[in-house]
Amino acid sequence: MRLKKTSIWVKLLLIVVIVYAVVTLVNLQDRVTAAQAEVAELEQQVLYAEQENALAAQELEDLGSEQSIRKIARTRLGMVEAGEIVFYDADAQ
Numbered sequence: 001m002r003l004k005k006t007s008i009w010v011k012l013l014l015i016v017v018i019v020y021a022v023v024t025l026v027n028l029q030d031r032v033t034a035a036q037a038e039v040a041e042l043e044q045q046v047l048y049a050e051q052e053n054a055l056a057a058q059e060l061e062d063l064g065s066e067q068s069i070r071k072i073a074r075t076r077l078g079m080v081e082a083g084e085i086v087f088y089d090a091d092a093q
Helices: 002-062 064-077
Strands: none
Touching: none
C-alpha cells in the first residue's frame, strides 16, 4: 500500500514539474521573440545611420569642390558670377 501512495506522489510531482517546465519554456519563447524583434529594429536603425553617415561623408568630401563653393555662394550668400544678368521681382517682398 505504501508503494502505491509514494508512486502517486511521485507522479503528481512529475506532472507539476512538467507543467512548470512547459510554462517556463513558453514564457522564454515569448521573450526570445520580443528580443528578436528588437534586434531587427536595431539593425534597421544601424543601417539607416550608416546610410546617413555615408551621405554626410560624401557631402563633406564634396564641400571643398569648386562646384560646391559656387552653389553655396549662390544659395546662401546671393552671389552671382561675373557677366550674369540678375533679374529682381519688384512685386516680391
